[in-house]
Amino acid sequence: MPNAIETRQLTKRFGDVLAVDAIDLCVGTGEIYGFLGLNGAGKTTTIRALLGMIRPSEGEVKVLGQAVGPNGRGPWAQVGHLVESPSAYPELSVRENLDIARRLHGKPDSSLVDDIIERLALASYADRKAGTLSMGNLQRLGLARALLHKPELLILDEPANGLDPAGVIEVRELLRTLARDKGATIFMSSHILTEVDRLATRIGIIHKGRLIEELTAGDLEKLRTKRLEIRSRNFEAAQICLRSAGYPFTVKDETITILHPHAIEHPDDIAHILVNAGAAPTRLAVEQQNLEEHFMELTADSLTRESPK
Amino acid sequence: MNVTQESPQTGNPPEERSINPFLASLWAETLKIRRSRVPLFTAIGFSLMPLAGGLFMIILKDPEAARSMGLISAKAQLMVGVADWPAYFNFMSQAVAAGGLILFSIVTTWVFGREFSDHTAKEMLALPTSREAIVTAKFIVTSVWAMAVTLLIFGLSLAVGTLIVLPGWSTVLLRSAFVGILGCAFFTLGLIPFVALLASIGRGYLPPFGWTILTMVLAQFAAILGWGDWFPWAIPGLFSGVAGPRAEALGTHSYVLLLLTSIAGFAATYYWWRSADQTR
Structure with a gap:
C-alpha cells in the first residue's frame, strides 16, 4: 500500500x-x-x-x-x-x-x-x-x-x-x-x-x-515520561553513588536524569543517598516535558528574536 | 455532533455512478448567479436602457414639451435626433455597446472575482472536477446571462416603442435591429475574457473595473484618431453605428482582431487557473 x-x-x-x-x-x-x-x-x-x-x-x-x-x-x-x-x-x-x-x-x-x-x-x-x-x-x-x-x-x-x-x-x-x-x-x-x-x-x-x-508515537510517549533531574557540585561523586545504589541514569549538560520509577516516586531517598556520599544536590526536581515545551525549545531562536524589546 | 454515525471510508467503489464534472460546475455556477443580487440588479439596470430611450423618443415626438424640459430635451436631440423606430433601435445598439461593456464586466468580475473576495477559490482547486470545467462553466453562465438580458431589453424596447407609437416600423428594420443589438452584445462578450483574467490575476474586483474603464477610454481615443477598426475594444461601439454606418467603420480585419483578442483572453484565463499559484 x-x-x-x-x-x-x-x-x-x-x-x-x-x-x-x-x-x-x-x-x-x-x-x-x-x-x-x-x-x-x-x-x-x-x-x-x-x-x-x-x-x-x-x-x-x-x-x-x-x-x-x-x-x-x-x-x-x-x-x-x-x-x-x-x-x-x-x-x-x-x-x-x-x-x-x-x-x-x-x-x-x-x-x-x-x-x-x-x-x-x-x-x-x-x-x-x-x-x-x-x-x-x-x-x-x-x-x-x-x-x-x-x-x-x-x-x-x-x-x-x-x-x-x-x-x-x-x-x-x-x-x-x-x-x-x-x-x-x-x-x-x-x-x-x-x-x-x-x-x-x-x-x-x-x-x-x-x-x-x-x-x-514512541518519542511522544518519552516526552510525556516523568524524570528526575539532578545537579550537584560534586558531579563525579553523585554519579558514583547513584550507580552504586543501582539507579540507571543518563548525563547531559551536567544534569543527571533518572527514569527509574522508585526514584521519581521517592526523590527524598535519592537526596539522602547523595548527601551521604558528600554530593549534596543543588537541584533535584521531577520533570515532565510536554509537546509544548519541546516545541518552544526547538523554535526558541525565533521566539527570542521576535519578542518585543 | 454524532461521531458514532457512518464515517468516511477507505476508497470509492469503482462502479459508482458519478455526476458529469462539467454539468456539476454549470449547476454550481447557475445556483450562485441565481442566488446573488449582483446579476439581478445589473439586469434591472440594463433594463432601464429601453425606458431611457423611450423617454427620449417621447420628448422628441413633442417639441413643445421638449423645449419646456430644457437640457434633457437638448441632450435627447443630440443623442438620437428624430423619434422613429430606426433612431430608437440605433440608440439601443449604442446603449448595448457602451453599457454592455460596463454591465457585462460587472457580472464577469463578480463571477470570477468573488471566488477570491469570498476566499472560496481554494475550495475549487483540489477537486475531481477540473479547473477548466469550472472556468468554462463560469464563462457560459456569464454569456448566457448577458445574452438573455440583451434579449430582454430588445423585447422591452419593442414593447416601449409600440407603447409610444413610434413611426417607421418594418420587418426588415426589425431583423436588422435584432442583428445589430445582439451583435453588439456578442462582440462585447468577446472582450469579457480579459475582464475574467484580470479578476483572477487581481484576485478581486478593482483590477477588472480599472481595466474596463481603461479600455473604454482607449476605445474613445482610438475611434477619435480613426484607428478604432484596429482596436478591439472600439469595435462593438463602431458596430453599433456610433461613428456612422458599420460597413464603413469596420473591416474584416476588425472582426479577426476581435476574435483573436477573445481567444487570447480565454487562453490566458484558462492558463492562469491551471498554472498560477493559488495563495488565497
Missing part, C-alpha cells in the same frame, strides 16, 4: 523568500500526522503544495501514490481538505454550499449532504445562509465539506480553529474515529499543541521552512 503523502525535497520560493525548504515528508496510510510550526513557518504553503494549489519550485509531491501534477491534477476524489480559514458562499444556505461540494466531487447521492449535516451538528443551520454563521459554525461547514465525500485522506489546516471547547473535543473524537475505524489518514496542522499531542500518532515540526524534527 503506498504512503498517503510523500514529498521529496519539496521546496517553494516566493521571489526571494524561501517558504518551504527541501522537505521530505512521508505519511503512512491510517496515520494521524500533526504538522506544527510557528506563524510563517511554512505549514500552509506545504499544505497548498500537497493539494496542488501551488507549484513547487523544486521537488515532488505524491498523494495517495499519485504525483500531484503541475496543473493541479491529483487524486482529489479521495482527498478532503480544509485550508486556512473556512469559507463559503454567503448568499447560499449551508445545504446549498454542501450540495455544490457534493456535485463537484461527482457524488450523485444527495443523502451524503444530510448525513454530514447531521454528523457535524449543523441540522439547525442547514437552511440558513452561510453568511450568517458564526466562526465556529463556519468551521463546522468547512469540515463538513472536507468529510462529505468520505475521503481516504484528510488534509486539514487548523481544524479546531474557532470552535468552542466542546466543538474541539467533538472534532477530535470525530477525527480519531475516522482514523481508527475507517482507516482514514489525517494530516493536520494546528496551533493548539495540546490538541495535536492528544490526537497525532506522529508529529512533524516545521521551522523557517525546514522540517526540523519528526516525533513518533
Whole structure:
C-alpha cells in the first residue's frame, strides 16, 4: 500500500523568500500526522503544495501514490481538505454550499449532504445562509465539506480553529474515529499543541521552512515520561553513588536524569543517598516535558528574536 | 455532533455512478448567479436602457414639451435626433455597446472575482472536477446571462416603442435591429475574457473595473484618431453605428482582431487557473 503523502525535497520560493525548504515528508496510510510550526513557518504553503494549489519550485509531491501534477491534477476524489480559514458562499444556505461540494466531487447521492449535516451538528443551520454563521459554525461547514465525500485522506489546516471547547473535543473524537475505524489518514496542522499531542500518532515540526524534527508515537510517549533531574557540585561523586545504589541514569549538560520509577516516586531517598556520599544536590526536581515545551525549545531562536524589546 | 454515525471510508467503489464534472460546475455556477443580487440588479439596470430611450423618443415626438424640459430635451436631440423606430433601435445598439461593456464586466468580475473576495477559490482547486470545467462553466453562465438580458431589453424596447407609437416600423428594420443589438452584445462578450483574467490575476474586483474603464477610454481615443477598426475594444461601439454606418467603420480585419483578442483572453484565463499559484 503506498504512503498517503510523500514529498521529496519539496521546496517553494516566493521571489526571494524561501517558504518551504527541501522537505521530505512521508505519511503512512491510517496515520494521524500533526504538522506544527510557528506563524510563517511554512505549514500552509506545504499544505497548498500537497493539494496542488501551488507549484513547487523544486521537488515532488505524491498523494495517495499519485504525483500531484503541475496543473493541479491529483487524486482529489479521495482527498478532503480544509485550508486556512473556512469559507463559503454567503448568499447560499449551508445545504446549498454542501450540495455544490457534493456535485463537484461527482457524488450523485444527495443523502451524503444530510448525513454530514447531521454528523457535524449543523441540522439547525442547514437552511440558513452561510453568511450568517458564526466562526465556529463556519468551521463546522468547512469540515463538513472536507468529510462529505468520505475521503481516504484528510488534509486539514487548523481544524479546531474557532470552535468552542466542546466543538474541539467533538472534532477530535470525530477525527480519531475516522482514523481508527475507517482507516482514514489525517494530516493536520494546528496551533493548539495540546490538541495535536492528544490526537497525532506522529508529529512533524516545521521551522523557517525546514522540517526540523519528526516525533513518533514512541518519542511522544518519552516526552510525556516523568524524570528526575539532578545537579550537584560534586558531579563525579553523585554519579558514583547513584550507580552504586543501582539507579540507571543518563548525563547531559551536567544534569543527571533518572527514569527509574522508585526514584521519581521517592526523590527524598535519592537526596539522602547523595548527601551521604558528600554530593549534596543543588537541584533535584521531577520533570515532565510536554509537546509544548519541546516545541518552544526547538523554535526558541525565533521566539527570542521576535519578542518585543 | 454524532461521531458514532457512518464515517468516511477507505476508497470509492469503482462502479459508482458519478455526476458529469462539467454539468456539476454549470449547476454550481447557475445556483450562485441565481442566488446573488449582483446579476439581478445589473439586469434591472440594463433594463432601464429601453425606458431611457423611450423617454427620449417621447420628448422628441413633442417639441413643445421638449423645449419646456430644457437640457434633457437638448441632450435627447443630440443623442438620437428624430423619434422613429430606426433612431430608437440605433440608440439601443449604442446603449448595448457602451453599457454592455460596463454591465457585462460587472457580472464577469463578480463571477470570477468573488471566488477570491469570498476566499472560496481554494475550495475549487483540489477537486475531481477540473479547473477548466469550472472556468468554462463560469464563462457560459456569464454569456448566457448577458445574452438573455440583451434579449430582454430588445423585447422591452419593442414593447416601449409600440407603447409610444413610434413611426417607421418594418420587418426588415426589425431583423436588422435584432442583428445589430445582439451583435453588439456578442462582440462585447468577446472582450469579457480579459475582464475574467484580470479578476483572477487581481484576485478581486478593482483590477477588472480599472481595466474596463481603461479600455473604454482607449476605445474613445482610438475611434477619435480613426484607428478604432484596429482596436478591439472600439469595435462593438463602431458596430453599433456610433461613428456612422458599420460597413464603413469596420473591416474584416476588425472582426479577426476581435476574435483573436477573445481567444487570447480565454487562453490566458484558462492558463492562469491551471498554472498560477493559488495563495488565497
